[in-house]
Amino acid sequence: MKKILVIGAGGQIGTELVLLLESKFGKDAVIASDIKEECPKALSDSKYIPLNILDNDKLTSVVKEEKVTDIYLLAALLSATAEKDPKFAWKLNMEGLFNVLELAKDGLIKKVFWPSSIAVFGPTTPKRDTPQRTIMEPSTVYGISKQAGEQWCAWYHEKHGVDVRSIRYPGLISYSTLPGGGTTDFAVDIFYHAKHNAEYTSFVDDKTMLPMMFMDDAVRATVELMEAPEENIKVHSSYNLGGISFTPEDLKEEIQKHIPDFKINYAPDFRQDIANSWPQSIDDKNAQEDWNWKHEFDLPKLVDVMLKNVDPKLM
Ligand code: AKB
Numbered sequence: 148m149k150k151i152l153v154i155g156a157g158g159q160i161g162t163e164l165v166l167l168l169e170s171k172f173g174k175d176a177v178i179a180s181d182i183k184e185e186c187p188k189a190l191s192d193s194k195y196i197p198l199n200i201l202d203n204d205k206l207t208s209v210v211k212e213e214k215v216t217d218i219y220l221l222a223a224l225l226s227a228t229a230e231k232d233p234k235f236a237w238k239l240n241m242e243g244l245f246n247v248l249e250l251a252k253d254g255l256i257k258k259v260f261w262p263s264s265i266a267v268f269g270p271t272t273p274k275r276d277t278p279q280r281t282i283m284e285p286s287t288v289y290g291i292s293k294q295a296g297e298q299w300c301a302w303y304h305e306k307h308g309v310d311v312r313s314i315r316y317p318g319l320i321s322y323s324t325l326p327g328g329g330t331t332d333f334a335v336d337i338f339y340h341a342k343h344n345a346e347y348t349s350f351v352d353d354k355t356m357l358p359m360m361f362m363d364d365a366v367r368a369t370v371e372l373m374e375a376p377e378e379n380i381k382v383h384s385s386y387n388l389g390g391i392s393f394t395p396e397d398l399k400e401e402i403q404k405h406i407p408d409f410k411i412n413y414a415p416d417f418r419q420d421i422a423n424s425w426p427q428s429i430d431d432k433n434a435q436e437d438w439n440w441k442h443e444f445d446l447p448k449l450v451d452v453m454l455k456n457v458d459p460k461l462m
Contacts (some may be wrong), residue, residue: 149176152215154200155245156180159326160262164187164219164366171370178213182222189323193334196347201244210255217373219260220247225267226421228328229289240292248313251309259311260373263297263385265358266290267315270424281431286424297384305411312372313385314365317429320449320455329402330421332358334398337382338450339401341409341458348412352421353396356427360390361444361452362447370438375438377435382433389429390442391449401450 151168156179165179166189179186179193186195196209200222209215222243228234250256268277269284285291293315305310318331326332333349334357340347368388372380391414399411434440444452 157187225329317358389431
């Protein structure tokens with residue numbers, strides 16, 4: 148019987164992923180876990196176990212007691228936070244992954260999902276339609292940890308037959324849970340400010356183009372990849388995933404169609420350098436060919452759904 152453990156379930160991806168997995172496989176098949184003792188509000192109807200991914204003994208006992216088959220490991224420090232605490236970022240992002248890959252290697256679980264990011268690319272990577280395989284010289288702590296993690300995933304697959312699957316997420320946009328500590332967070336924050344007082348100060352400049360995706364597409368991609376037949380999976384490091392690409396100016400113009408007096412100011416900070424090192428758009432041909440990936444949300448649809456649903460009280 149399938150039993151899924153989502154680690155880091157209280158975060159931006161985790162909350163929506165747990166709900167999608169429950170609707171697909173039933174509530175009894177999914178356990179949400181995160182470092183906090185109390186269950187996140189959005190998951191109050193879900194089975195919840197507090198768990199620190201660095202506590203390997205507790206992780207192992209939860210996996211054994213609950214007869215877990217699949218783990219989605221989402222606990223990580225994102226790009227902006229990782230630059231401020233490089234050692235802890237490395238520890239959390241790498242040790243957590245090792246703990247889970249070892250469980251799979253020892254046959255305690257069957258399948259692992261681990262998120263990578265466009266941060267694996269760096270300033271020397273081709274910026275437009277960045278291919279699956281290309282120059283990868285990341286310049287951020289987060290990117291270095293994601294790139295190393297990808298190679299570990301490929302190594303555990305190659306040497307130990309571990310079924311680990313991964314996606315290089317672009318910036319993710321959602322309204323249920325606020326993102327925390329990422330460079331692409333401006334593309335979420337902007338909606339809360341647009342609804343609150345029709346004004347936003349962006350920490351990246353007007354011309355910063357980055358690959359982005361609406362959360363519904365991202366969680367659907369995650370489950371589609373995990374449920375694809377094993378023989379279809381040809382990339383064992385991590386799949387490129389494209390969605391849409393836009394600048395803060397593009398976003399402003401689309402928001403102004405709903406809120407005509409919306410204003411944006413620019414005050415770039417250290418996150419500008421991080422954004423400048425990342426691709427502007429992603430070629431996801433491999434994901435399309437191997438497991439039929441196709442995104443659904445374009446910019447107008449994304450802006451419409453976000454403005455209808457964001458609650459400025461969450462800010
Ligand atoms: C971040 O900005 O750090 C993340 C990412 C692109 O992985 N959203």
